[in-house]
Amino acid sequence: MEQAHIPHIQKVIGYIEEHLKDDRQGVLDISALARIAGYSDYHFLRVFRDTVGLTPADYIRKRRISEIVRRIGGESRPMSDIAFEYGFNSKENFTRAFKKEHSILPTEFKTANCSLRLFQPFESCQDELRPNVSMQYLDSFSLVVYPFGGELAPSCWNRYNAEKRSERLSGGTVTEDFGVMLWNPRTEKLDYYIGICADEANGDTADTIRLDISGGLYAVFDTPPASQHDFVMVIRRTWEWIYQKWLPDSGYRRGEGFEFECYMESSRKYSERIYVPLISERKDEDG
Numbered sequence: 001m002e003q004a005h006i007p008h009i010q011k012v013i014g015y016i017e018e019h020l021k022d023d024r025q026g027v028l029d030i031s032a033l034a035r036i037a038g039y040s041d042y043h044f045l046r047v048f049r050d051t052v053g054l055t056p057a058d059y060i061r062k063r064r065i066s067e068i069v070r071r072i073g074g075e076s077r078p079m080s081d082i083a084f085e086y087g088f089n090s091k092e093n094f095t096r097a098f099k100k101e102h103s104i105l106p107t108e109f110k111t112a113n114c115s116l117r118l119f120q121p122f123e124s125c126q127d128e129l130r131p132n133v134s135m136q137y138l139d140s141f142s143l144v145v146y147p148f149g150g151e152l153a154p155s156c157w158n159r160y161n162a163e164k165r166s167e168r169l170s171g172g173t174v175t176e177d178f179g180v181m182l183w184n185p186r187t188e189k190l191d192y193y194i195g196i197c198a199d200e201a202n203g204d205t206a207d208t209i210r211l212d213i214s215g216g217l218y219a220v221f222d223t224p225p226a227s228q229h230d231f232v233m234v235i236r237r238t239w240e241w242i243y244q245k246w247l248p249d250s251g252y253r254r255g256e257g258f259e260f261e262c263y264m265e266s267s268r269k270y271s272e273r274i275y276v277p278l279i280s281e282r283k284d285e286d287g
Helices: 003-020 030-037 041-050 056-072 079-085 092-103 106-112 153-162 165-170 231-249 283-284
Strands: 132-139 140-147 177-184 187-197 209-211 215-222 253-254 259-261 274-282
Touching: 003 056, 030 041, 030 132, 030 274, 041 056, 056 079, 056 106, 056 140, 079 092, 079 106, 079 140, 079 215, 092 106, 106 153, 132 177, 132 274, 153 165, 153 177, 153 187, 209 283, 215 231, 215 283, 259 283
Parallel strands: none
Antiparallel strands: 132 215, 140 187, 140 209, 177 187, 177 259, 215 274, 253 274, 259 274
């Protein structure tokens, strides 16, 4: 990210936020935003994408959907009315955009009231996030899980919660859920799985597999407290902090096997625990 561009992009972000509900032609198109930034259309598109990580159109769509989600829980009006305020000209268009973004329907979200990955207004600098960190030796254990392949983790959790798969697996008992991941070098994506402990899987286990989690030393990270609407963002930032800040300075490297995260949806506490297997660098150096 080139620092010289940040003030120009922040100016554009402020303008977008002021006009999120304005769907008039020309208000939020590339040429209008480029003029705000003081760049040519081509240069603006490149700089915006490099700085924000999204095209302007994708950023605007994600921000509009995020604001609609925030309002759904606090208003009794139909979702389609709220969506119309933010430029979706039909219920079908909004439903299609929402499903593409979150992998569930808006009605499924309203029923499950789960945590979605919402996009905050872009900020070039954020306060440093500091999870609670501890070290634990774990005994090996087994999980019964649904494989989700290379889907993004938030989308996997959305479907898992909306379809009440935890209760299906447990036979109706409220239990802790595990999101398990391992890098797949063939697809160059994370293989992601969600399920519960094998000894609690007393319900319908169709379409599941069994995963064995190796015992050993793990770093354990408790995510900072969050709200329903920023929970997924806090989880993402915690993972970034683990790999960009904590692990390089820890004297350890990531061990073999699965990483996993634990959460109980019904608790509504919006905090989860992350486990990363470790190997001591010092031990390797000592031979």
